[in-house]
Amino acid sequence: MKIGFYPGCSMKGGAREYQESVVALAKVFDIELVEIPDWNCCGATAAHNLNKELSLSLPARIMALAEKEGITDIVVPCAACYNRLSVTKHELAEDASLCSKVTGIIDLKYSGKTNILNIIQFIDKYITDKLEEKVVKPFNYNTACYYGCLLVRPHAILNFDRVEDPQSMDVLVKKSGGNAIDWAFKTECCGAGMSVSRTDTVARLSGDILKDASDRKAEVMVVACPMCHSNLDMRRPEINKYLDEKISMPVLYISQVLGLAVGLDAKTLGLNRHMTEVILPDKPVKNAEPAEVSKKVANPEKMEA
Amino acid sequence: MSRIGVFVCHCGENISATVNCEKVAQISKELKGVEFSTDYKYMCSDPGQTMLKEAIKEHKLDGVVVAACSPRMHEPTFRKACSEAGLNPYLCEMSNIREHCSWVHPKDDLTTEKAEDLVRVMVEKVKKNKALNSIKVPVTKTALVIGGGVAGIQAALDIANCGHKVVMVEKQPSIGGHMSQLSETFPTLDCSQCILTPRMVEIAQHPNITLYTYAEVEKVDGFIGNFKITVRKKSKSLDEHLCTGCGLCTTKCPQKKIPNEFERGLGFRPAIYVPFPQAVPNKPVIDRENCTYYIKGKCKVCEIVCPTKAIRFDQEDELVEIEAGAIVLATGFDVLKSDFFPEYGYGKYKDVIDGLQFERLASASGPTMGEIRRPSDGQIPKKIVFVACAGSRDPAKGIEYCSKICCMYTAKHAMLYKHKVHDGTPYVFYMDIRAGGKMYEEFVRRAIVEDETQYIRGRVSTIYEKNGKLIVKGADTLMGAEPVEIEADMVVLATAGVANHGAEALAQTVHVSYDAYKFFAEAHPKLKPVETNTAGIFLAGACQAPKDIPESVAAASGAAVKVAALFSNDELTREPLIAVVNRQAPPVFSSCVGCFLCQSVCPYQAIEREEIKNRNGEVIKTLAKVNEGLCQGCGTCVALCRTKAIDIHGYSNQQVYTEVMALLND
Ligand SMILES: Cc1cc2nc3c(=O)[nH]c(=O)nc-3n(C[C@H](O)[C@H](O)[C@H](O)COP(=O)(O)OP(=O)(O)OC[C@H]3O[C@@H](n4cnc5c(N)ncnc54)[C@H](O)[C@@H]3O)c2cc1C
Ligand code: SF4
Numbered sequence: 026m027k028i029g030f031y032p033g034c035s036m037k038g039g040a041r042e043y044q045e046s047v048v049a050l051a052k053v054f055d056i057e058l059v060e061i062p063d064w065n066c067c068g069a070t071a072a073h074n075l076n077k078e079l080s081l082s083l084p085a086r087i088m089a090l091a092e093k094e095g096i097t098d099i100v101v102p103c104a105a106c107y108n109r110l111s112v113t114k115h116e117l118a119e120d121a122s123l124c125s126k127v128t129g130i131i132d133l134k135y136s137g138k139t140n141i142l143n144i145i146q147f148i149d150k151y152i153t154d155k156l157e158e159k160v161v162k163p164f165n166y167n168t169a170c171y172y173g174c175l176l177v178r179p180h181a182i183l184n185f186d187r188v189e190d191p192q193s194m195d196v197l198v199k200k201s202g203g204n205a206i207d208w209a210f211k212t213e214c215c216g217a218g219m220s221v222s223r224t225d226t227v228a229r230l231s232g233d234i235l236k237d238a239s240d241r242k243a244e245v246m247v248v249a250c251p252m253c254h255s256n257l258d259m260r261r262p263e264i265n266k267y268l269d270e271k272i273s274m275p276v277l278y279i280s281q282v283l284g285l286a287v288g289l290d291a292k293t294l295g296l297n298r299h300m301t302e303v304i305l306p307d308k309p310v311k312n313a314e315p316a317e318v319s320k321k322v323a324n325p326e327k328m329e330a
Numbered sequence: 331m332s333r334i335g336v337f338v339c340h341c342g343e344n345i346s347a348t349v350n351c352e353k354v355a356q357i358s359k360e361l362k363g364v365e366f367s368t369d370y371k372y373m374c375s376d377p378g379q380t381m382l383k384e385a386i387k388e389h390k391l392d393g394v395v396v397a398a399c400s401p402r403m404h405e406p407t408f409r410k411a412c413s414e415a416g417l418n419p420y421l422c423e424m425s426n427i428r429e430h431c432s433w434v435h436p437k438d439d440l441t442t443e444k445a446e447d448l449v450r451v452m453v454e455k456v457k458k459n460k461a462l463n464s465i466k467v468p469v470t471k472t473a474l475v476i477g478g479g480v481a482g483i484q485a486a487l488d489i490a491n492c493g494h495k496v497v498m499v500e501k502q503p504s505i506g507g508h509m510s511q512l513s514e515t516f517p518t519l520d521c522s523q524c525i526l527t528p529r530m531v532e533i534a535q536h537p538n539i540t541l542y543t544y545a546e547v548e549k550v551d552g553f554i555g556n557f558k559i560t561v562r563k564k565s566k567s568l569d570e571h572l573c574t575g576c577g578l579c580t581t582k583c584p585q586k587k588i589p590n591e592f593e594r595g596l597g598f599r600p601a602i603y604v605p606f607p608q609a610v611p612n613k614p615v616i617d618r619e620n621c622t623y624y625i626k627g628k629c630k631v632c633e634i635v636c637p638t639k640a641i642r643f644d645q646e647d648e649l650v651e652i653e654a655g656a657i658v659l660a661t662g663f664d665v666l667k668s669d670f671f672p673e674y675g676y677g678k679y680k681d682v683i684d685g686l687q688f689e690r691l692a693s694a695s696g697p698t699m700g701e702i703r704r705p706s707d708g709q710i711p712k713k714i715v716f717v718a719c720a721g722s723r724d725p726a727k728g729i730e731y732c733s734k735i736c737c738m739y740t741a742k743h744a745m746l747y748k749h750k751v752h753d754g755t756p757y758v759f760y761m762d763i764r765a766g767g768k769m770y771e772e773f774v775r776r777a778i779v780e781d782e783t784q785y786i787r788g789r790v791s792t793i794y795e796k797n798g799k800l801i802v803k804g805a806d807t808l809m810g811a812e813p814v815e816i817e818a819d820m821v822v823l824a825t826a827g828v829a830n831h832g833a834e835a836l837a838q839t840v841h842v843s844y845d846a847y848k849f850f851a852e853a854h855p856k857l858k859p860v861e862t863n864t865a866g867i868f869l870a871g872a873c874q875a876p877k878d879i880p881e882s883v884a885a886a887s888g889a890a891v892k893v894a895a896l897f898s899n900d901e902l903t904r905e906p907l908i909a910v911v912n913r914q915a916p917p918v919f920s921s922c923v924g925c926f927l928c929q930s931v932c933p934y935q936a937i938e939r940e941e942i943k944n945r946n947g948e949v950i951k952t953l954a955k956v957n958e959g960l961c962q963g964c965g966t967c968v969a970l971c972r973t974k975a976i977d978i979h980g981y982s983n984q985q986v987y988t989e990v991m992a993l994l995n996d
Contacts, residue, residue: 180726189673209792
């Protein structure tokens with residue numbers, strides 16, 4: 026089976042390391058990702074603020090191109106692109122006349138049967154089962170999993186994870202040998218597209234996120250979105266100024282965390298490309314505790330009655 | 331040649347706004363066999379019924395079609411009117427031109443034509459109708475009340491005080507339900523235990539009431555007036571006659587750390603326990619799942635210390651058969667469980683609790699003896715946040731309804747807190763304050779004005795712990811959606827009231843319908859609020875929808891009256907619309923060949939075997955026979971009968987066929 030890969034614009038620019046790490050990780054598990062030929066921009070925030078048909082046509086074209094290649098699953102690592110593709114698929118499925126209009130615009134066959142997988146869904150479908158046996162260098166750091174807004178919302182359409190307290194990335198971190206900490210800002214907004222226009226707002230929002238994680242002794246933050254990454258990573262000077270404190274916690278993509286755990290080296294995973302230097306001191310591999318914790322299942326029946 | 335009368339109702343404007351009723355009456359007049367036809371604004375009104383009766387007499391009608399609303403609404407009304415005019419009630423039919431026509435179509439000639447069709451169909455059916463006589467069945471004057479909360483208690487006492495026998499079945503070791511867990515009650519702030527426990531005792535002592543606690547209904551057969559119920563009395567591992575309730579065993583049991591359900595996990599209990607000091611009956615049960623003896627095979631400390639030797643480790647569950655004429659369902663409600671609110675940290679942070687837990691903290695007999703102390707470290711919280719609508723009115727959470735009781739109990743909680751912690755500040759996040767009821771709004775005002783509760787209109791987005799405080803983030807929508815952040819010491823969630831765990835299974839056992847939220851469904855939301863769609867089974871209290879105590883009690887008394895009315899006759903009249911097996915002259919006797927397929931599909935076990943014997947007493951043929959008391963007229967057997975030997979009175983194959991043909995031969 027061919028698994029499609031939609032990089033979106035960011036992975037060809039600021040987030041090259043995200044693509045590099047996803048591809049490298051897939052390779053470890055003998056998965057080949059096929060970049061969708063002649064793909065276009067998903068429309069991002071701009072299109073759906075301006076023109077509904079355009080905002081649906083752009084993602085629809087991507088899915089139609091994938092169909093043409095006989096691709097049934099498309100991996101969309103960027104949370105924003107994932108959101109746009111999923112919303113489009115949903116809206117076209119709900120409204121037949123809109124669908125025929127849009128297929129008219131893109132002038133391609135579109136069945137709406139392609140699966141849109143975000144990075145975590147991709148990992149869960151193809152990698153998770155084999156992950157633990159491949160871990161050679163447990164990622165034993167206190168890790169704050171940050172999901173942001175777009176990965177889990179709107180729940181009615183995405184139907185992925187719990188909206189207010191998502192767990193899927195925490196599970197992956199635990200399986201990689203890490204300690205996913207309990208913290209408060211998992212789904213708080215990072216400032217997103219205001220990155221350029223209102224750097225002060227981004228500094229405040231992203232700053233509060235990093236501060237809470239750091240107060241709770243997180244050593245590293247994990248994300249699954251290039252936008253979140255750039256705000257949390259690149260805006261560090263503004264953030265540190267806002268917080269009046271230097272936070273040196275690195276921000277990694279989930280694919281990089283898994284990559285490190287299965288033994289890929291820093292360069293292959295593009296860790297050198299981050300603005301905030303990735304310093305992860307070697308720790309003795311004996312931290313079996315987090316895995317224990319995750320195994321312990323509370324008995325929910327007990328509290329009932 | 332028939333002499334049928336057609337009566338077309340306008341239903342005010344409900345029908346006449348889209349259907350030309352006069353025209354329907356006119357056209358119907360032309361139908362073969364129709365002797366008289368007319369239309370009228372309200373057929374069900376007194377003048378309408380009088381008109382019907384007079385027409386029957388004047389025109390010597392031998393069949394009547396009333397074209398109006400659904401037969402579920404007024405068929406009994408018109409059949410009764412017919413019978414008063416001397417016409418057999420089963421010669422009267424209703425043609426539903428409201429729900430099936432005027433309400434679902436626009437004003438149009440086609441709509442009127444459809445109404446005409448519907449009338450014509452019924453006219454043809456009535457021509458095939460036969461006079462039928464109602465069936466009499468005896469009534470067992472014992473009521474079964476399932477659930478011993480305040481609603482069940484009220485219903486049982488009301489019925490018992492009318493002089494009828496009552497059997498009460500309660501799942502828990504004690505009756506009392508949620509009300510026994512409450513501290514003080516809105517809108518009067520009287521102590522819950524003080525008003526409830528005397529009634530609990532009355533249940534135990536009433537000569538007409540048999541109480542089975544730690545018991546559940548396992549099977550219900552039969553029908554109105556004649557239910558047969560199997561109750562499983564779970565083993566209490568105790569001889570209740572010998573036990574004096576001294577409680578020595580409960581103090582010596584080595585298992586001391588079992589989360590106490592009554593205290594909602596805020597305290598512990600032993601494995602042999604009485605749920606609370608005022609329990610009725612005040613005798614312990616052994617929770618076998620947590621008992622050392624049942625787990626490890628040795629211990630028996632309770633047996634050793636029991637002065638009356640009442641402990642029975644080998645006691646088994648007992649099945650009791652009950653005959654009852656009516657059933658009252660009073661199994662109450664529940665509040666939402668923890669994993670519903672990951673964003674509020676309920677289940678994760680010890681100091682985020684639910685309303686029932688707060689009731690226990692505020693209760694003089696609770697784990698803190700009535701002092702408001704937070705569970706994590708026993709400190710008295712100085713800032714406390716109450717979150718209303720936790721789960722309720724939230725389509726994203728799947729609960730779209732308003733839980734109705736929480737606005738009021740939240741105001742009560744804020745008050746109780748302020749009365750106990752004078753220097754504390756209570757905050758309430760709310761969407762709307764719903765305080766409809768006698769003295770309810772005044773009660774909420776008191777919480778706001780006299781007890782200085784800070785009401786903030788807005789929702790809480792998230793709650794997290796930081797440096798020992800709970801950070802509550804929300805919005806104040808009256809201040810222009812300003813974000814607010816409160817550093818609270820404790821948070822109380824007014825979690826949605828939901829159907830009881832197991833409500834669905836019970837509904838299926840008892841054969842009543844339930845709604846999408848698994849609350850039991852009433853027969854009519856306005857006019858039959860305590861009846862179910864199953865005759866003889868009634869509803870009381872919060873098993874129907876979240877209700878407060880006054881409402882639960884009122885519904886319970888309502889249900890009790892229905893039961894008493896049912897028991898006021900020695901016999902019940904049943905509709906004769908049941909299945910019959912045809913009979914013919916010997917040597918055939920019936921076209922039934924005795925295959926008994928019908929017996930295997932009948933959901934009511936109403937098919938019996940009838941042996942036809944010759945003069946020498948030898949069986950020459952075995953036929954199916956319908957038990958008139960049990961048959962509900964569902965028609966399953968008719969569909970299955972290979973020789974068309976079985977048919978339904980009132981809905982015979984021939985009648986239905988005629989209806990279809992009337993439509994096709996238009
Ligand atoms: C936090 C909180 C505070 C409240 N405060 C107030 C207040 O101040 N004033 C007020 O008017 N109302 C208050 N209420 C509402 C009040 O609790 C209810 O109105 C009342 O308990 C409803 O009574 P009930 O008998 O219908 O149900 P319940 O009290 O739920 O009783 C149902 C009974 O049926 C039993 N049962 C369940 N299933 C079965 C089964 N299958 N077989 C046999 N038995 C079964 C249960 O064990 C229970 O004993 C409050 C509710 C909550 C949650
Ligand atoms: S009663 Fe009040 S708190 Fe409860 S659901 Fe209704 S509006 Fe919300």
